Amino acid sequence: MAGSSRRLARRVGAAAVSVLLVGGLALFGQAPAASADSASTLIVQGASFKNNFNPWTSYVQGDKEIITNIYPSLTYLNDKQKPAPYLADSWTTSSDGLTWTFKIHPDLKWSDGQPLTAKDAAWTLNLIMTNKTAATSNGALVAQFASVEATDDTTLVIKTKVPVADMLYLNAAGGAQPGIPIVPQHIWEKDVNDLAADSTLVVPTVGYGPWTLTDYKANQYATLTANKDFFLGGPKYDKLIYQQYNTPDAAVAALRSGQLNVALVTPAQRASLKDDKDITTYSVLGSLFLSIEINRGAATKSGKPIGDGNPLLKDPAIRQAINLGIDRDTLVQKVLDGQGVASGAFLPQQYTDDWQPEEKITFDPDKANKILDDAGYPKGADGIRTDPKSGKKLSFRLGTHSDSAQDAQVAEYFVPWMKNIGIEISLEPMSFSLLNENLAKANWDMLFDRWGSGPNPTYLLSTQTCATLPDDDGQNGNTDSFYCNPEFDRLFALQSTQVDAQQRMDTFHKMLQILYTDGNNLILFYANGLSGVTTNQVKNFMIGSTDSAGNYPPQNVFLNWRTAEPVAVESSSTNVWLIVGIIIAVVVVVGAAGTILVLRKRSTADAKE
Amino acid sequence: MAASINDDASLAGGAITVPPARRGRRISGGYLLRRVLLAIESFLVTLVIGFIVFSLVPSDPAQALSRAQAVTAQQMADLRKDLGLDQPIIVRFFRFLGNTFTGNFGYSWEFRQSVGGLIASAIGPTLLLMGCATLISVLLGLWLGVRSGWKPGSKFDRFFTGTAVTLWSVPTFWLGMMLLVVFSVGVGPLPRIFPAGGMSDPTVDPSGIAHILDVAHHLVLPCLTLVAVTFAQNLMIMRSSLVDELGNAYLTTARAKGLRDSEVRRRHAVPNAMLPAITVIFLQIGGLVGGAIVTETVFSWPGLGLLVYNGIKIPDLPLLEGTFVIFSGSVIVFNLLADLLYRVLDPRVKG
Numbered sequence: 025m026a027g028s029s030r031r032l033a034r035r036v037g038a039a040a041v042s043v044l045l046v047g048g049l050a051l052f053g054q055a056p057a058a059s060a061d062s063a064s065t066l067i068v069q070g071a072s073f074k075n076n077f078n079p080w081t082s083y084v085q086g087d088k089e090i091i092t093n094i095y096p097s098l099t100y101l102n103d104k105q106k107p108a109p110y111l112a113d114s115w116t117t118s119s120d121g122l123t124w125t126f127k128i129h130p131d132l133k134w135s136d137g138q139p140l141t142a143k144d145a146a147w148t149l150n151l152i153m154t155n156k157t158a159a160t161s162n163g164a165l166v167a168q169f170a171s172v173e174a175t176d177d178t179t180l181v182i183k184t185k186v187p188v189a190d191m192l193y194l195n196a197a198g199g200a201q202p203g204i205p206i207v208p209q210h211i212w213e214k215d216v217n218d219l220a221a222d223s224t225l226v227v228p229t230v231g232y233g234p235w236t237l238t239d240y241k242a243n244q245y246a247t248l249t250a251n252k253d254f255f256l257g258g259p260k261y262d263k264l265i266y267q268q269y270n271t272p273d274a275a276v277a278a279l280r281s282g283q284l285n286v287a288l289v290t291p292a293q294r295a296s297l298k299d300d301k302d303i304t305t306y307s308v309l310g311s312l313f314l315s316i317e318i319n320r321g322a323a324t325k326s327g328k329p330i331g332d333g334n335p336l337l338k339d340p341a342i343r344q345a346i347n348l349g350i351d352r353d354t355l356v357q358k359v360l361d362g363q364g365v366a367s368g369a370f371l372p373q374q375y376t377d378d379w380q381p382e383e384k385i386t387f388d389p390d391k392a393n394k395i396l397d398d399a400g401y402p403k404g405a406d407g408i409r410t411d412p413k414s415g416k417k418l419s420f421r422l423g424t425h426s427d428s429a430q431d432a433q434v435a436e437y438f439v440p441w442m443k444n445i446g447i448e449i450s451l452e453p454m455s456f457s458l459l460n461e462n463l464a465k466a467n468w469d470m471l472f473d474r475w476g477s478g479p480n481p482t483y484l485l486s487t488q489t490c491a492t493l494p495d496d497d498g499q500n501g502n503t504d505s506f507y508c509n510p511e512f513d514r515l516f517a518l519q520s521t522q523v524d525a526q527q528r529m530d531t532f533h534k535m536l537q538i539l540y541t542d543g544n545n546l547i548l549f550y551a552n553g554l555s556g557v558t559t560n561q562v563k564n565f566m567i568g569s570t571d572s573a574g575n576y577p578p579q580n581v582f583l584n585w586r587t588a589e590p591v592a593v594e595s596s597s598t599n600v601w602l603i604v605g606i607i608i609a610v611v612v613v614v615g616a617a618g619t620i621l622v623l624r625k626r627s628t629a630d631a632k633e
Numbered sequence: 634m635a636a637s638i639n640d641d642a643s644l645a646g647g648a649i650t651v652p653p654a655r656r657g658r659r660i661s662g663g664y665l666l667r668r669v670l671l672a673i674e675s676f677l678v679t680l681v682i683g684f685i686v687f688s689l690v691p692s693d694p695a696q697a698l699s700r701a702q703a704v705t706a707q708q709m710a711d712l713r714k715d716l717g718l719d720q721p722i723i724v725r726f727f728r729f730l731g732n733t734f735t736g737n738f739g740y741s742w743e744f745r746q747s748v749g750g751l752i753a754s755a756i757g758p759t760l761l762l763m764g765c766a767t768l769i770s771v772l773l774g775l776w777l778g779v780r781s782g783w784k785p786g787s788k789f790d791r792f793f794t795g796t797a798v799t800l801w802s803v804p805t806f807w808l809g810m811m812l813l814v815v816f817s818v819g820v821g822p823l824p825r826i827f828p829a830g831g832m833s834d835p836t837v838d839p840s841g842i843a844h845i846l847d848v849a850h851h852l853v854l855p856c857l858t859l860v861a862v863t864f865a866q867n868l869m870i871m872r873s874s875l876v877d878e879l880g881n882a883y884l885t886t887a888r889a890k891g892l893r894d895s896e897v898r899r900r901h902a903v904p905n906a907m908l909p910a911i912t913v914i915f916l917q918i919g920g921l922v923g924g925a926i927v928t929e930t931v932f933s934w935p936g937l938g939l940l941v942y943n944g945i946k947i948p949d950l951p952l953l954e955g956t957f958v959i960f961s962g963s964v965i966v967f968n969l970l971a972d973l974l975y976r977v978l979d980p981r982v983k984g
Contacts, residue, residue: 065836067835076744076745076746078745081745082745084743156711159708160708163704163705163708164704164705164708167705220745222746222747222750239835239839241832241833241835241935242751242754242755242935243754243755243935243939243940243943244831244832244833244835244933244935245831245835247835263836265835265836267830267831267835268831268933268935269829269830269831269933270830270930270931270933270939270942271930271931271933273810273813274813274829274830274931274932274933275829277813277814277817277818277829278817278828278829278830280818281817281818281819281825281829283817283828283829284829456946457690457946457947457948491706500706500709500710502704502706502709608826
């Protein structure tokens, strides 16, 4: 009888010891910090990749970042954000701007040793033009292409229907919106009927670029191996790993302990990392704006009004007053901790040659109040103005993204500012999908909105054209805020054919001025991108030099990952930690053994009762 | 057979006229069939409810997917068609049913991969994490519950019940973050011991013993988090049902027979107190594949919970529907098993 009780105790003890043993082994088996590996490895945060490295269908930013590093393009964006020669050594444009002739770099080879020629480029572009699946990700970019042909192995001729101003951007690797990747014809030819199949993703991927995708685990990581012979200059690191962290806090924890070399950080995290001597934080000029869009009378393509937007917002005086009532500088200071640019421009300054509006709108609540007084909206006893015609209060809904802390923070300032000029705002937090649904149906007064643009703003500007309005049945729209202005549309069409960069920029400036004065999207600010880098392990990571405010120009994964260099690591620190770890493991094991002994004794005592 | 029916046989006065299967601890074919049919019925009802709920979710996935991406109007229309958004709801329902029963679950909108493949790659990590956590949580909870319930009010009882309930009320997210900061970054003289996330270190050889140790190393923190916040339910249910048994006469009888205290506890009290615990354990096992969305997200554990988290924003309906089918199916299957096991364990349950 006593035996069985002891057996139980022994079993429990054995279980406990084996758990501890596994834990202890895990401790000893623990790989030291990544950079102590004999092959140098750069580990970066994979922000949002879905492990869909399909060059035809992938559209997620994180996936495109990897694709642009493993497949080549005709050009790439250099550190000045301008297209530079990549596969194409040089190019010429015909006088009518309709024919582009690219000279392809000779004697290049795909990673499997097959020659990489103009024929691969022609095949890729032709497939995007003719195959629906191939067009998933980049179809819109070739919409104006008439024909693509490789006249020999080093010559690629692209003929277009109209002059295509952004030809070199459409084909540029790197940057915020990587252009069209060229893929090996001999690999993909057999899959043309099912380009999207899961089976098309094979590692190592056959491609060409500074890196080769050699391993990935769904939702965990992707490993890229350096192509040291890359003809534009091979990477300094041997390996690049994108590791996925799902919360910013976990990523920063990994950064602090050197498990991660590069991570995006929030303003609050940046402040907390200031004292960490191993980590340097950088701020990069942002290209994503936060704005409040105003429904000033949504209508369909044919001009039929839709939605339940408040008709008072059609009055330009009210919209102007709202704009004057916003203190953008305070928002940057308070919400972004100073890490951003207060701007009302629809495009970021770094891509518009620092465009400034003709007459800048600055925070002026007195003027806002005066405008509303003059427009005939008297304040009531509660301080809220009323429209004498309809008898309705100036009370508007503001839709916020319920998962965005930034929306809520901005609203905390915006609501009292509006109250100050006699306008009542009621907040309506909504899920991302509900907000977008309401947007499309025009069931809103005001909404928070975010958009970003790269150096080629064609797409972002296209969201403000009449063509994006929905049909009369409310379908087929892709509008941002139901903006429609024929003059803006005319300029949009003009810029898309202006092959001369300077002329095109002048047109952009005119378009920006139009949106600034009568747009329905009140841009608030551009938040800087903040990143933390373990500079005790990595050097030469950033490209370009800082401006007067200490901000770097936009970074570019095509360049960053190549210029980054490992710092020689002193191995002593790792050893110290290892020894401390061993000591702790020993203490734990001894302590556990003691506990087990006590427990056994107790159960024997039980048995004697 | 004789052994299994002798208790009931004595109750029935030894009458052989009663079919043994109805009286014994065995599961009759008819009962099994009824339970299975009932389970299939609940599964079908769940499918209908699930489909209706997902259809009510406000979404224009075509627009959400193509946002911030250059697309032509024609492409948008094609995308809507590809996603089946242009079809009447009844057609979509039958396609959903078809996808469910063929097991491929359609094609994920967000990941552009088959949902079946995504689930297949995520279910392993989830079962590993949840399996380890549940096993430890059950063993620890039951063991502590037995010790606490046998001597309620003792120091042991007060200490462990108090600890368990405290941890139970701690938000999982917060506890996870705390463990992450303490053990992954290191605090003061404490070095970093465990990795901050993921399931394996890409720099470690992905095969053999090194890989197993690496995964075990990554498993510790998420597993610890889950055990800490869940073992209380096992402890409390075991403790309270054991306390209920304490005053019973059969225990006094057992003692009178000369059995020692631990024998009385182990042989008589615990088996009788186990039944409520079995229910709770099976509910937990049924929920296993559901993963732990919060824990998996905090520790970037690549399981089903994380998959759901990633699919919600668009919302990626085929992915959500596919995981929903897996979750509800597993709960139903394990409830069925629990029902059947009850009959084996407890002669009083006769269906």
